[in-house]
Every structure is written in C-alpha cells, then in structure tokens.
Amino acid sequence: MVRNPERRAALVDAAIEVLARDGARGLTFRAVDAAAGVPGGTASNYFTSRDDLLAQVTGQIHQRIAPDPDEVAEVMAAPRSRALVVDLMRWINRRVTENRTGYLAMLELRLEATRRPELQAELTRVMRATLDDDIGFHLESGLPGDRTAVLLTYLAMTGLMLEQLTLPGVVPTEETDGLIEALVDRTIGPEGTSE
C-alpha cells in the first residue's frame, strides 16, 4: 500500500471527476488512473477495493463542496434581513452550477449509498452535521426565520439543486431567482420581520 498524500488526494479528486462525468458505472480503477493522468495500475496501489475508494471519496467530497469561509464572510457583511437570506440562497444556488462536478458526484454517492450500508452511515453522518451546522449558523447569526424555515428552505433548495443538475429544462432557469425569493419570503413567514 503506497502512501503519498498528494497523489492519493489527486486520485480521489480524479475519482470525483469520473463519478460526475461517467457515473457510478464508469468508476473503475482504470478510469481513475486515466482521469488523474497517472500510469495504469496506480489506483490499484492506492486503494484496496472499490469500496475503499468510495469511502475516501466520501471523506474528501464535502471539503470540495464546503463553502469558502472568506466568501461566506463577504456575503454575510450585510445587515440581517430577509434580503440577505435571499442573497445567501442565490449564492448557494450559484455554487451548485459553478461546482457542478462536486454536486453531481455527491448525487452519485447518495445513490450508491442506497446499496452500501457503511457508505450510507458515513454520508448520513456528514450530511447531518452539515445540516445541523447550517441551522446553528442561521439561528445564531441573527438571520430571520426559525428552525422550521431553515429546514423547509433546505429541502426546497435540495429539490431545486436536483432539478437543475439533472433536468434543467423542467424548472426554467429564468424562474429560479424568483422562486428563491418567494421561498425565503414564505418560509420565514410574517414573524420574521427584521429589516
């Protein structure tokens, strides 16, 4: 078992690429080798099995999806208002299209998790933690909207993400901005009257 951290990370990154481009069907050691631009057989030396590879992908992908703290700070440098929440959601939505690969790979992982209990357990752990963080962040940073509002927004944004990634023609892009605004407006409800 060879261990060169950068190379291993590069391979995992390549695996994410392959996952997004060719799906779970295309994810083979050879494909990872090719995508990483390393000689055939290399992935065999770094991962004991496909499961092992998937596990390592799981560990790395949320770093790839996770927002840049600086960017968050930039967006959050504004008074706490509904408009800010709208900005946040639009920003998240933009990140999905800009980091299409990462989010698509995540979807593939979700589907794969359906058949691999350990993967499901690990992914659930990661996603729960992320969601809890999001809720905590929202409530503690003084943004309008209660826990339920955050959850509903999360679900709707998840749905929107799925639509945009897989069948962008169903909910037209022109509508998304308006939908996000309406989403925030309605889920936060009348009591969230900051600003």
Place this chain on the structure above:
Amino acid sequence: MVRNPERRAALVDAAIEVLARDGARGLTFRAVDAAAGVPGGTASNYFTSRDDLLAQVTGQIHQRIAPDPDEVAEVMAAPRSRALVVDLMRWINRRVTENRTGYLAMLELRLEATRRPELQAELTRVMRATLDDDIGFHLESGLPGDRTAVLLTYLAMTGLMLEQLTLPGVVPTEETDGLIEALVDRTIGPEGTSE
C-alpha cells in the same frame, strides 16, 4: 427483433427493478434477463442497445409512478382546504416509500440523463408535462395556493423525496409530517384562506 408486448413489458419492468436495486452500474442485458426470470440472451432480442432499453424504461416508468385516478378521487373527496393539501402531500410522500423501487429507478434515470442528451430530452418532456398537469390540477380544483406555492411545494417535496430515498437519517421520519404541514402552511401563505 422479437415483439411480444407482455414479455417486453415484463423485461422493462425487470429493468426498473434492476435499476433500483443495483443502480446504473448493474443494469446489463444479462441482469435484466435474470431479474425477469427469462433465459440469458432474451433481452438482447428485445432491445437493440442499452440506450434503447433506457428509452423504453423511460416510457414505462412514469406509468409506474403515476397515481391511480381512483385513489386521487378518494383523497380529493373532501372540502378544498389547506388540510386537504396537507393530506395530498402526505399521501404523495407515502407513495414514495411504498413505491420505493419506482422512484429510485427514476433517480437513477435522472443521473443517467446527465450523460445522454436524448434521454434527458425525453425525461424533461415527461417531467414538465407532469408538473404542468399538477399545477393545472391544483389551480383548477379550487385548492388554496397560487402557482408559486405549487412550485415551491414541488421543489420541497422533491428534496424530501431525495433525502428519504437516499439518506433517511438526515431528516428524521418523525419530523416529516410536521414539515409537510409547515410547508403547505407557509407556501400557501395568508391569502389562501379557504376553510
């Protein structure tokens, strides 16, 4: 090219099964043969290619997912109120767990559509039609809530579906009923004041 309608339908059904169980990775002619309980090589005689198979799956799957008109009528035999919308959404949600296979296969198809333009076009057509129907049905049947409300509800239900199918531990089942109620309540907003 053999054509025996029932057998062909059985094969497509088996393909849906395989798609849900083993994912796109596991969807091969041989696996379909096995799942349908027919001799190896049969699927080869019924479908010219994997693409062809996927196309026929697309055509059949929405029939499998489509609600039974009788059931709809049963649920709709109540005064037009928010509570009825909540019932409807809960009913839809229940159908997802009861017809897990169909919805999971649908998700796999969505992912596959990412790499197959014709499949994407066809799926988009189907989903758009379904969504338009849903919107039309909602507005014409006198249920409270405008077009935006329906769209937002659709998105959130899609997100909820994805969560429940792939990572049921992230949004706990105990919360879903409450979330659905809150979803309807908030998306419909104050103007939807029937009952």
Place this chain on the structure above:
DNA sequence: GTTGTAGTACTCTGGGCGTAGTGGTTGCAA
C-alpha cells in the same frame, strides 16, 4: 546502499454480448 515510490508492460480473468441452432406452438390453407 537501502528503501520506497513512479512507471511500464504483461497476463489473467470474468462478465457481458450476440447469435446460431433447435424445438415447440400457433395459425392457416389445402
């Protein structure tokens, strides 16, 4: 000089695919 990793090239294996060939069934016509 020793150790560990990159790179090359090879073989092996299995899965999947298509199809040829066979036998059975149905429908039709004489």
Place this chain on the structure above:
DNA sequence: TTGCAACCACTACGCCCAGAGTACTACAAC
C-alpha cells in the same frame, strides 16, 4: 386432419474486451 409457414422461447457456445493485479525496471531520497 394433415402439412406448412412463421414466429418465438430456450440452450449453448464463442468472442471480445475492459478491468484488475503484479512482476519488473528505473529512479530519487536519505
């Protein structure tokens, strides 16, 4: 009723290729 034709189910076979693993060489670091 018998003979014929068309069609389809089923078995079995051979081909092919992608993927995996690994032995071997080359090299760099220490």
